[in-house]
Amino acid sequence: MAETRSxxxxxxxxxxxxxxxxxxxxxxxxxxxAVTVLDAGDDITVENTPNEQPAFQDSRITGLFTDGTRxxxxxTALRDALGDEAVIRVDRLENEDWxxxxxxxxxxxxxxxxxxxxxxxxxxxADDDAIIVRLDPGLAFGTGTHxxxxxxxxxxxxxxxxxxxxxxxxCGSGILAVAAARLGAASVxxxxxxDQAVRATQENAERNGVLDRIHTPPLDDIGERxxxxxxxxxxxxxxxxxxPTLTAHAAPGAPLVLSGLLTRQIEDVxxxxxxxxxxxxxxxxxxxxxxxxxxxxxx
Numbered sequence: 275m276a277e278t279r280s281x282x283x284x285x286x287x288x289x290x291x292x293x294x295x296x297x298x299x300x301x302x303x304x305x306x307x308a309v310t311v312l313d314a315g316d317d318i319t320v321e322n323t324p325n326e327q328p329a330f331q332d333s334r335i336t337g338l339f340t341d342g343t344r345x346x347x348x349x350t351a352l353r354d355a356l357g358d359e360a361v362i363r364v365d366r367l368e369n370e371d372w373x374x375x376x377x378x379x380x381x382x383x384x385x386x387x388x389x390x391x392x393x394x395x396x397x398x399x400a401d402d403d404a405i406i407v408r409l410d411p412g413l414a415f416g417t418g419t420h421x422x423x424x425x426x427x428x429x430x431x432x433x434x435x436x437x438x439x440x441x442x443x444x445c446g447s448g449i450l451a452v453a454a455a456r457l458g459a460a461s462v463x464x465x466x467x468x469d470q471a472v473r474a475t476q477e478n479a480e481r482n483g484v485l486d487r488i489h490t491p492p493l494d495d496i497g498e499r500x501x502x503x504x505x506x507x508x509x510x511x512x513x514x515x516x517x518p519t520l521t522a523h524a525a526p527g528a529p530l531v532l533s534g535l536l537t538r539q540i541e542d543v544x545x546x547x548x549x550x551x552x553x554x555x556x557x558x559x560x561x562x563x564x565x566x567x568x569x570x571x572x573x
Contacts, residue, residue, distance in 0.1 A: 283341035283367060289352055290361040294333040297360075300351045301337030308338040382406075385424070386431025389453060394481070405456045409449060409478055422533045425557055425564035426450050426507050429531050435459045438502040441523050443516070448475025448488070450505050455484035459503075462488045463496060500525035506532050510539040517546035524550070526571035533564040540565070 284307075289297050294311050301309045311333050337348070345364045352362055382392035382400075390406045392398050398406055430450065436458040442451040445464035448471075455462050462484075464475045472490045479488040504524045506513060513520075513532055524530050530551055535543050540556055540563055547553075551567030558564075 285339040285341065285343045285345055286336060286365040286367055287339070287345060287348055287352075288334060288336045288363045288365070289356065290332055290334050291356045291359075292332050293356050293360075294335055296355045297333075297335040297352065300348065300355050301335070303351070304337070304339065304343070304348050306337040306339055310336050383424075385427040389427065389431040389457065391427065391449065391453070405453075407449065407453050407456055407482055409447060409452075421559040421562035422507055422564075423449060425559055425562065426505060426531055426533050427453060428557075429564060429566060430454055430457060430505075433457075433503070433529070435503070439463070440503045440505065441465075441496075441501040443504065443506045443520060443523075444508040444512075445475045445490075446471050446507070448478040450507060451475055451488050452478050452482050452484055454503075454505070455479070455487045456482060460487065463499075463501070464488055464490050465493050465496065467493060496523070498522060500528070502528055504528060504530045506530075506534075508534045510535040510543055513543050514546045521547065521550045521569075524569040526569055528569045530567040530569065531564065532567070533562070535563050535565070537561050537563055539563070
């Protein structure tokens, strides 16, 4: 008979501010069990850009703390970091199983015919040949719900990854790297300037049984290596700045998948890559865009 866990009481603190990184830093300094970042429309921010902030005018950042944590010092630290204009709300989730509540709000999501992204304890009604990637909330949060990541997952779900060497540049939680490995990639190199993101990628790779195929070297260590597929789910400004780097890492004929830009930014991003890539029609979801290009020079 399975053990029944008693509901756990939690302290939940939510702050609305344009200074998302400062709020996250405060929550992390108080040992938050989980931190999530949302925009005003409640879209979860996943795969944050290396050294960049979410593309939201205002963010809603929620920190979750174990029962017994005092709210007052955290509120004071938030005020000191963010100023009096920040809107702070404190909730005690008494007698509520927060994990079950989170699972109810984030059911498994299917991409393509057989790729699923689901929390670890969520049941998935899928065919026997389904590929199920399991991820839970955490400090480097990524579940596939945001359009930028969903568009990349849709592309991966239909791509031929068998035996391919993949680069995931700006890996965040590792969701794309893990999905690529589970879908048959021979090797995935996942890099990020955020050490926390690298740790999250390693943990998620291990939990999904693909740690042996996912490598997380420092950015400087990938040198001039070329890859069969290059993925970059970040934001428009760094995508443009990284054009020479990502181009150099794409082998002749290699697909390049760029996400994290908005419709108004399509031409600026494409122009940074046009000399080396031929692009298909942009794929758009909720004003977010995924560009799929192919490197010139295939034999």
